Amino acid sequence: MPSDILTVEQLDEKALLERIFPRLGPTTALIGPGDDAAVIAAPDGRTVISIDTLVQDADFRLLWPSGYRTGGYTVGWKCAAQNLSDINAMGAVPTSLVVSLTLPGSTEVAWVEDLASGLAGAVTSLMFDTGRCSVVGGDLGRGSQIVVTAAVTGDLEGRAPVLRSGARPGDVLAFTGALGAAAGGLAVLESSLDYSTVREEPDQLLATLVASQNRPHPPIHLGPRAAAAGATAMLDVSDGLVRDAGRIALASGVGIDLDAEYVRTRAELLAPAAARLGADPLDWVLGGGEDHGLLATFPPGAVLPKGFVRMGIVQDGGGVTVGGVAPQTTGWDHFAG
Amino acid sequence: MPSDILTVEQLDEKALLERIFPRLGPTTALIGPGDDAAVIAAPDGRTVISIDTLVQDADFRLLWPSGYRTGGYTVGWKCAAQNLSDINAMGAVPTSLVVSLTLPGSTEVAWVEDLASGLAGAVTSLMFDTGRCSVVGGDLGRGSQIVVTAAVTGDLEGRAPVLRSGARPGDVLAFTGALGAAAGGLAVLESSLDYSTVREEPDQLLATLVASQNRPHPPIHLGPRAAAAGATAMLDVSDGLVRDAGRIALASGVGIDLDAEYVRTRAELLAPAAARLGADPLDWVLGGGEDHGLLATFPPGAVLPKGFVRMGIVQDGGGVTVGGVAPQTTGWDHFAG
Numbered sequence: 290m291p292s293d294i295l296t297v298e299q300l301d302e303k304a305l306l307e308r309i310f311p312r313l314g315p316t317t318a319l320i321g322p323g324d325d326a327a328v329i330a331a332p333d334g335r336t337v338i339s340i341d342t343l344v345q346d347a348d349f350r351l352l353w354p355s356g357y358r359t360g361g362y363t364v365g366w367k368c369a370a371q372n373l374s375d376i377n378a379m380g381a382v383p384t385s386l387v388v389s390l391t392l393p394g395s396t397e398v399a400w401v402e403d404l405a406s407g408l409a410g411a412v413t414s415l416m417f418d419t420g421r422c423s424v425v426g427g428d429l430g431r432g433s434q435i436v437v438t439a440a441v442t443g444d445l446e447g448r449a450p451v452l453r454s455g456a457r458p459g460d461v462l463a464f465t466g467a468l469g470a471a472a473g474g475l476a477v478l479e480s481s482l483d484y485s486t487v488r489e490e491p492d493q494l495l496a497t498l499v500a501s502q503n504r505p506h507p508p509i510h511l512g513p514r515a516a517a518a519g520a521t522a523m524l525d526v527s528d529g530l531v532r533d534a535g536r537i538a539l540a541s542g543v544g545i546d547l548d549a550e551y552v553r554t555r556a557e558l559l560a561p562a563a564a565r566l567g568a569d570p571l572d573w574v575l576g577g578g579e580d581h582g583l584l585a586t587f588p589p590g591a592v593l594p595k596g597f598v599r600m601g602i603v604q605d606g607g608g609v610t611v612g613g614v615a616p617q618t619t620g621w622d623h624f625a626g
Numbered sequence: 627m628p629s630d631i632l633t634v635e636q637l638d639e640k641a642l643l644e645r646i647f648p649r650l651g652p653t654t655a656l657i658g659p660g661d662d663a664a665v666i667a668a669p670d671g672r673t674v675i676s677i678d679t680l681v682q683d684a685d686f687r688l689l690w691p692s693g694y695r696t697g698g699y700t701v702g703w704k705c706a707a708q709n710l711s712d713i714n715a716m717g718a719v720p721t722s723l724v725v726s727l728t729l730p731g732s733t734e735v736a737w738v739e740d741l742a743s744g745l746a747g748a749v750t751s752l753m754f755d756t757g758r759c760s761v762v763g764g765d766l767g768r769g770s771q772i773v774v775t776a777a778v779t780g781d782l783e784g785r786a787p788v789l790r791s792g793a794r795p796g797d798v799l800a801f802t803g804a805l806g807a808a809a810g811g812l813a814v815l816e817s818s819l820d821y822s823t824v825r826e827e828p829d830q831l832l833a834t835l836v837a838s839q840n841r842p843h844p845p846i847h848l849g850p851r852a853a854a855a856g857a858t859a860m861l862d863v864s865d866g867l868v869r870d871a872g873r874i875a876l877a878s879g880v881g882i883d884l885d886a887e888y889v890r891t892r893a894e895l896l897a898p899a900a901a902r903l904g905a906d907p908l909d910w911v912l913g914g915g916e917d918h919g920l921l922a923t924f925p926p927g928a929v930l931p932k933g934f935v936r937m938g939i940v941q942d943g944g945g946v947t948v949g950g951v952a953p954q955t956t957g958w959d960h961f962a963g
Contacts, residue, residue, distance in 0.1 A: 319672060320787055323877070325715035325861050326676035326780065328787050331668035335656060338762065339663035340724040340777055344769040378662035387677040389775045425675065432681040433771050438726045440677055440777030443663065450657055450665050524662050540660070 472577020809914020
C-alpha cells in the first residue's frame with residue numbers, strides 16, 4: 290500500500306473519533322457522544338430497541354468478483370438502513386443509533402470517514418431529515434475484519450407495537466417497498482460480469498439492482514402509518530418473502546397465501562436482469578432478502594396506507610403458499626450449510 | 627477437531643437461537659426476543675444508551691500464552707459487565723441489553739451456550755437479580771473471528787445524568803471498585819507462567835487477578851447512589867485511572883490531583899503479584915483498565931455513599947497529578963501504536 294494512504298493504525302482513538310464525529314451531523318440526543326453513554330428522549334415511556342451487524346466477507350465484500358469495490362459510504366448506509374427498518378417494522382419512529390466499529394489496522398481512514406457519512410446519509414435520507422434520529426454514541430476497536438454493529442432505538446408515539454403474532458384469518462396481506470432487487474444486485478456483484486461495463490445500456494437495470502443491494506431504501510415512514518391504520522401484524526422482509534411471511538404465519542398460527550399474479554408481476558420486472566445472469570427472477574422475489582420492504586396484515590376492509598398494495602390473504606391453517614401452491618424457495622439463513 | 631464436537635456451522639440460525647434463549651433467563655422486556663425489535667419500559671421518559679464490543683485476539687484470547695483457555699461464560703460476563711458499567715457511570719439503572727454475536731463456523735455450540743449463560747450470569751449477579759434488566763434481543767452472524775457487541779440501556783429514575791463535565795475546583799475526588807487488578811490479571815495471562823500452577827499457593831493472588839480480568843465486578847448499584855448523593859462528575863475507569871481522570875479534567879476544565887498515599891496503598895496490595903511477574907504495580911494502578919470501578923467528584927462536604935473512598939481533589943488548572951507530580955503512565959488506547 291502506498292505510504293501516502295492514511296490507515297487507522299496511524300491514528301490514535303481520539304484522532305480517529307475527531308474525523309468521524311463531524312460526519313455524523315448534529316446530534317438529536319439530550320446528551321450526545323462523549324460521555325460513558327448517551328441520553329435520548331423516550332416520550333412514550335417505552336423504548337423499542339434492536340441490534341444488527343454487517344460483517345466483511347459475510348454481508349459485504351470490499352472487492353466483489355465483478356470488480357465492484359464497496360465504499361465505506363455503502364456499508365454505513367446499509368447498516369443504518371437495516372437497523373432503522375427493524376424499528377419501522379414495529380410501527381415505531383427511529384430515535385437513535387449507537388454504532389460499534391471493529392476495524393483492521395490497515396483500514397483506510399477515508400473509508401471510515403465515508404462510513405460515518407453513509408450512516409448519517411441514510412438516516413437523513415430515509416427519515417426525510419426529521420431531526421428525530423442520529424448516531425448518538427459508539428465504540429471503536431481492532432479486529433481482523435471489518436464488523437459494523439448498530440443498535441437502534443425507536444419511539445411508539447403512544448401506539449401499541451405491531452408484532453408478528455397478530456394476523457387473523459381473513460386479514461389482508463399487503464406489502465410496500467422493493468422486492469427481489471437487492472437479491473438481483475447481489476447476483477450481479479457475485480457474477481463474472483465486469484461491473485465497470487454494466488453501468489451502461491443495455492445493462493443499466495443491473496446497476497440499479499446493485500444500488501438496491503448496496504443502499505436499500507426501506508420505507509421508514511410507512512411503519513408508523515401502517516400501525517395507525519390498524520395493521521395486525523408486520524415485519525420487514527430481510528430474509529426473503531416466503532421465509533418472512535412464514536414467520537408471521539408461525540407466530541400468528543395462521544396460513545398465508547400470496548397472490549400468484551402479484552408475485553409473477555414483480556418477477557417480470559426483474560426478468561431482463563435475471564436472464565442476463567441465467568437466474569430465475571422468481572427466486573429473487575420469493576427468496577431474496579435485504580430489500581427491507583414492509584409486509585403487513587390488516588383487518589378486512591381496512592383502508593391500506595398509501596404505498597401498501599394488497600398481495601395476499603391470511604387464512605386458517607399454517608405455512609405459506611403462492612396461489613395455493615407451496616413455493617420452492619425458502620430464503621436466507623446465516624448458518625444453514 | 628473430533629467429529630463429536632458440535633459447531634455452529636452444523637446448526638441453522640433457529641436451532642442455535644433455541645439453545646441460546648433458555649440460558650438468557652426470563653425477559654424483563656415488555657416485548658422480548660422474537661420480533662423485529664424488543665420493547666422496554668422507559669418510565670423516566672429518557673433512555674440512557676451505550677454500546678461496547680469484545681473482539682477475539684484484541685480484547686481476549688481463546689488460548690493465552692500462559693495456557694489459560696477463555697470460556698464462553700467469561701466472554702459473556704465481561705461483555706455484560708462492561709456495558710452495565712457504562713450505564714452505572716451515568717448514574718442510571720441498566721434496563722436491557724441487546725447482543726450481536728459474530729461467530730466463526732467452527733465455534734463450539736457449547737462455548738456459545740456458555741456465553742449466553744455468562745451474559746445472564748453477570749446481569750443477575752451484578753444487579754442482585756433485581757428483575758429490571760435482561761438480554762432482550764440480538765443478532766447472529768458469521769465471521770472469521772468472534773466479535774461480541776452489546777448495546778445497553780438504562781433508566782435515570784428522574785435524576786439528571788452525571789456527566790464528565792461537572793467537576794468544580796474544591797470538589798472531592800472519590801473512587802469505588804477494583805483498581806489495577808484486571809491489569810494484573812492480563813499480565814498473568816500474557817506471561818510465560820504456566821497458568822495450571824498459579825491457582826495454588828503461593829501464587830493464588832495471581833489467580834485472583836485473572837478472575838478480575840475475566841469477570842470484572844463493577845459496582846453497578848453505586849452509580850445511582852453517587853448520583854443521588856450529588857456527584858458532580860463520574861465515569862467508569864475502563865482505560866486506566868490517570869487517563870480516565872484526565873477525561874474528567876478535560877471535560878470539566880479543571881485539574882485533578884490524586885492522593886499519593888492512596889495510590890501507593892493500592893499498589894502495595896498488588897506488589898507481591900507484580901514482583902512475581904517483574905512488573906511495577908504502580909503501572910497497574912495508574913494505567914490499568916478494565917476494572918470498571920467508579921471515579922466520581924462530589925461537592926466539598928458531601929457525604930460519600932458507602933463504598934466510595936476519598937482519593938484526591940479537584941483543583942484549578944488542568945491535567946492529572948499524583949501528589950502534585952505528573953505521573954509517567956497514561957493508559958490504554960485501542961489504536962495508538
